Amino acid sequence: MPFDRSIKIAPSILAADFANFGAEVQAVEAQGADWIHIDVMDGHFVPNLTFGPPMVKALRRHVTTVMDVNLMISPVDTYIDAYADAGADVLTAHVEAGPHIHRTLQAIRGAGMKAGVALNPGTPAEAVAQVLDLCDLVCVMTVNPGFGGQSFIDMSGKITQLRQMIGDREVHIEIDGGVDVKTAHGVVLAGADVLVAGSAVFRGGSVSDPAPYGENIRAIRAAAGA
Numbered sequence: 001m002p003f004d005r006s007i008k009i010a011p012s013i014l015a016a017d018f019a020n021f022g023a024e025v026q027a028v029e030a031q032g033a034d035w036i037h038i039d040v041m042d043g044h045f046v047p048n049l050t051f052g053p054p055m056v057k058a059l060r061r062h063v064t065t066v067m068d069v070n071l072m073i074s075p076v077d078t079y080i081d082a083y084a085d086a087g088a089d090v091l092t093a094h095v096e097a098g099p100h101i102h103r104t105l106q107a108i109r110g111a112g113m114k115a116g117v118a119l120n121p122g123t124p125a126e127a128v129a130q131v132l133d134l135c136d137l138v139c140v141m142t143v144n145p146g147f148g149g150q151s152f153i154d155m156s157g158k159i160t161q162l163r164q165m166i167g168d169r170e171v172h173i174e175i176d177g178g179v180d181v182k183t184a185h186g187v188v189l190a191g192a193d194v195l196v197a198g199s200a201v202f203r204g205g206s207v208s209d210p211a212p213y214g215e216n217i218r219a220i221r222a223a224a225g226a
């Protein structure tokens with residue numbers, strides 16, 4: 001997975017048809033998705049329950065780009081090997097999920113995956129200052145995690161601060177939550193390069209009519225670069 005800071009659009013399957021994930025992934029990749037973002041939720045760390053390792057493993061054969069898995073779960077460490085086995089390319093843990101994020105990131109890399117750390121809106125950038133050499137991605141949540149379709153929470157100051165803290169390290173800044181044609185430009189200006197979008201990508205389309213997926217991805221990409 002070579003590193004470059006070009007803008008990537010990562011559709012979140014949280015907004016896809018839950019009865020048709022394989023076909024949805026194929027459709028949205030064919031329509032221009034750069035990564036596929038998978039939000040794993042445990043009903044404990046966040047007030048929602050989605051899917052686990054077996055579903056992610058089943059999805060792997062449909063993903064030809066990057067399988068970007070965000071663990072909105074606590075604890076994390078006991079599940080790292082299962083997501084490595086499932087084929088995750090990037091595995092992200094929330095800094096708030098437990099007391100040992102340093103060890104968690106070492107374990108994710110040790111299992112052969114790119115390591116990500118996520119920060120909820122209330123968590124300051126300083127929370128990851130000591131682990132920037134252990135991660136490949138920092139995910140800035142711009143909603144309180146648990147559901148798609150929520151209103152964007154402006155985190156521009158945190159994004160800019162993280163961009164400065166990261167310096168020339170090969171670390172992506174990913175934005176997750178409420179990303180659409182209105183918010184994409186601001187987060188890129190602040191320093192983001194991976195844009196997770198669920199509602200804004202899957203809106204208006206379906207597996208049988210995927211053209212809106214492509215239109216939505218192109219519109220977000222254009223807005224990001226505007």
Ligand code: DX5
Nearest residue numbers: 145146148149177178198199
């Ligand atoms: C929240 C989820 C959502 C999802 C994207 O826990 O992480 O942010 O990925 O959903 P939209 O793009 O609809 O806000």
